[in-house]
Amino acid sequence: MARSPYVVERGSAQHRVLQLVGFALVGLVVVRAGLTWDNAGLGKLTDVFIIAIAVTGLNLLVGFTGQISIGHSAFFGIGAYTTAILVDTYEWSPGWTFLPAVAVCFVVGVVVGVPALRLKGLYLALVTLALGVAFPNLLNRYTSITGGPLGIKSVRYLPPDWTPFDGRKDTAKWLFWLSLVLLIVVALVTSNLLRSRIGRAMVAVRDNETAAAVMGVNLAVVKTVVFGISAAMAGLAGSLFTLKLTLADPTLFTLVLSIEFLVAMVIGGIASTWGPVIGALVFVYLRDNAKSFGEDQGIDGIGGVAFGALLIVVMFVASGGLVGLARRLKAKVLRVLPRVPSAPAPPGATV
Amino acid sequence: MLAFATDLFIQRTFDGLAKGSIYALLALALVVVFRGSGQLNFAQGEMALFCAFFAQTLTLSGLPVVLAIVAAALSGFVMGAGVERFLIRPIEKKSPIAVVVVAVGLFLGLNNLVAVIWGVDARRMPSPFPNEADDFIRIGGAAVRLERLGIIAVLLLLVALLWLMFNRTRIGLAMRAVANNQPSSQLVGIRVGRVLAIGWGLAGAIGAIGASLLAPQAGLSGAMMFGPFIFAAAAATVGGLDSPVGAVVAGLALGLIDAYIVGYLTWIGGDLVLPVTFGIILAVLVLKPSGLLGSVRVERV
Numbered sequence: 001m002a003r004s005p006y007v008v009e010r011g012s013a014q015h016r017v018l019q020l021v022g023f024a025l026v027g028l029v030v031v032r033a034g035l036t037w038d039n040a041g042l043g044k045l046t047d048v049f050i051i052a053i054a055v056t057g058l059n060l061l062v063g064f065t066g067q068i069s070i071g072h073s074a075f076f077g078i079g080a081y082t083t084a085i086l087v088d089t090y091e092w093s094p095g096w097t098f099l100p101a102v103a104v105c106f107v108v109g110v111v112v113g114v115p116a117l118r119l120k121g122l123y124l125a126l127v128t129l130a131l132g133v134a135f136p137n138l139l140n141r142y143t144s145i146t147g148g149p150l151g152i153k154s155v156r157y158l159p160p161d162w163t164p165f166d167g168r169k170d171t172a173k174w175l176f177w178l179s180l181v182l183l184i185v186v187a188l189v190t191s192n193l194l195r196s197r198i199g200r201a202m203v204a205v206r207d208n209e210t211a212a213a214v215m216g217v218n219l220a221v222v223k224t225v226v227f228g229i230s231a232a233m234a235g236l237a238g239s240l241f242t243l244k245l246t247l248a249d250p251t252l253f254t255l256v257l258s259i260e261f262l263v264a265m266v267i268g269g270i271a272s273t274w275g276p277v278i279g280a281l282v283f284v285y286l287r288d289n290a291k292s293f294g295e296d297q298g299i300d301g302i303g304g305v306a307f308g309a310l311l312i313v314v315m316f317v318a319s320g321g322l323v324g325l326a327r328r329l330k331a332k333v334l335r336v337l338p339r340v341p342s343a344p345a346p347p348g349a350t351v
Numbered sequence: 352m353l354a355f356a357t358d359l360f361i362q363r364t365f366d367g368l369a370k371g372s373i374y375a376l377l378a379l380a381l382v383v384v385f386r387g388s389g390q391l392n393f394a395q396g397e398m399a400l401f402c403a404f405f406a407q408t409l410t411l412s413g414l415p416v417v418l419a420i421v422a423a424a425l426s427g428f429v430m431g432a433g434v435e436r437f438l439i440r441p442i443e444k445k446s447p448i449a450v451v452v453v454a455v456g457l458f459l460g461l462n463n464l465v466a467v468i469w470g471v472d473a474r475r476m477p478s479p480f481p482n483e484a485d486d487f488i489r490i491g492g493a494a495v496r497l498e499r500l501g502i503i504a505v506l507l508l509l510v511a512l513l514w515l516m517f518n519r520t521r522i523g524l525a526m527r528a529v530a531n532n533q534p535s536s537q538l539v540g541i542r543v544g545r546v547l548a549i550g551w552g553l554a555g556a557i558g559a560i561g562a563s564l565l566a567p568q569a570g571l572s573g574a575m576m577f578g579p580f581i582f583a584a585a586a587a588t589v590g591g592l593d594s595p596v597g598a599v600v601a602g603l604a605l606g607l608i609d610a611y612i613v614g615y616l617t618w619i620g621g622d623l624v625l626p627v628t629f630g631i632i633l634a635v636l637v638l639k640p641s642g643l644l645g646s647v648r649v650e651r652v
Binding site for chain 2 (some may be wrong): 115120127136255266270303307321
């Protein structure tokens with residue numbers, strides 16, 4: 001405490017080096033895990049990446065644009081079923097199903113976003129809730145397309161020939177790297193989007209709709225497009241999910257999943273780029289450990305009690321999410337100053 | 352649907368109203384909390400479930416059902432007030448969205464705690480109303496079960512009591528003041544924290560009664576409150592989140608819609624009842640974005 005934090009200026013050489021070291025460390029840990037862990041461990045990390053992709057999409061909508069959705073389980077499910085149906089019925093190669101899954105979810109997302117033009121807060125939440133609630137029922141009803149309650153099975157994605165992976169036994173490794181790459185792509189898209197014109201417009205819409213409209217932000221376009229992008233990311237995650245699980249059935253895409261996304265998002269910290277990843281990581285490990293703890297104890301429900309209690313404890317320790325907590329801790333050792341805008345350079349001078 | 356049978360219609364109406372009364376009770380609980388805290392309590396249904404299990408345990412030890420339900424309502428009050436004081440209030444100040452996760456944690460915790468304490472098998476809960484096979488009265492040719500009428504009567508009684516409390520007592524006045532403007536009520540000397548805790552407690556008690564009345568027909572099990580909670584949340588929202596009257600009207604309406612769709616529009620089929628009901632809700636919300644009876648907030652920029 002007595003030591004004052006180390007100070008760097010944003011964008012300075014020192015800051016860049018620190019950032020690089022940070023990324024390199026995270027990268028090293030993940031790559032090492034990818035090369036050395038067994039399939040079960042990799043599978044769990046793959047779950048983390050998949051949830052992180054979906055939560056990144058949700059965060060774009062809830063955290064940055066201020067529109068609530070409890071219906072992302074449906075987008076996730078639409079992505080999953082698009083892939084499953086294309087692979088199973090039309091015998092597509094799984095790798096090519098990502099694009100249609102993303103496109104379908106984008107379109108559905110835009111359509112669902114239309115009521116958002118009139119509704120705010122919990123009223124909007126109810127519309128998305130309706131989608132989340134109705135989705136499994138629709139799957140059960142239209143059996144000829146979706147396979148009904150039995151779902152669709154054997155949706156496998158074996159490693160393609162150009163990869164160094166060896167057929168069926170390396171599927172877990174292949175999906176791990178694929179999910180990682182897609183998560184990185186989604187994270188890059190998100191962070192670039194947030195720095196763009198539309199990203200600024202999103203934050204303006206969140207902070208004050210009327211003021212944003214006055215400043216010339218087209219509310220209708222921003223809201224519906226962000227809904228679409230957010231849904232598309234959830235759909236991509238759903239595609240991966242169904243390929244990892246090798247099946248899709250209605251019980252997998254209930255409201256519970258939407259709520260899990262929300263919980264992971266808040267645990268990580270809303271409106272932050274790293275929040276979804278950290279939230280997904282902590283969420284998956286807490287959930288799985290609580291479950292196996294419950295199985296060890298052999299009492300029905302004890303694992304669920306532990307998980308519920310843990311969620312509450314996490315919120316008491318880090319009410320602003322774990323990223324918020326990490327920021328507070330970091331501020332004690334390192335302070336990043338915003339760059340001072342330089343005065344207009346005199347002609348001929350080098351900046 | 353060729354010949355319109357009046358008696359069948361009357362019967363379905365009462366079925367729907369009884370079902371809707373449960374939704375209305377739970378929606379009322381949600382609205383009471385929302386008016387105070389501006390939060391939708393995700394754990395409301397599970398809190399109610401826990402109290403209903405408590406009531407069932409009491410009846411096993413020989414307590415009359417009505418007294419057991421009263422005890423459940425009291426425990427619901429204590430639980431609600433306690434949750435507000437110790438779990439919600441410390442978090443809410445720091446981050447309102449974190450409350451959602453706390454409520455989800457509470458939801459999971461309570462739902463599983465029920466399994467830990469009472470096991471996973473469904474239990475039978477005795478009804479506080481006569482519900483033998485011949486306990487019905489004839490209204491317009493239709494046999495209406497006394498249990499259905501009893502549930503509707505309890506709803507009406509509770510609504511009347513709540514109305515009296517909100518409009519004729521000091522604490523009710525304080526609750527309305529807090530709902531309207533928290534800082535101002537604090538300035539005129541209302542103990543806002545206590546009022547909020549009482550609101551949550553009241554909601555807990557109402558929910559407990561609702562779950563205890565639902566249990567005899569639905570069977571007491573861990574999943575009992577999932578469906579009713581979703582309908583109640585929908586009713587509270589469609590009614591207008593800050594309007595108790597709206598919650599009751601919308602709750603009853605949802606019960607009726609449900610009963611009529613199942614009864615008359617059989618071609619829709621079981622799987623689509625929920626989507627169709629929600630379709631109707633969406634249509635209402637798109638026409639009236641603040642719910643049927645909710646207050647329209649004017650925003651200042």
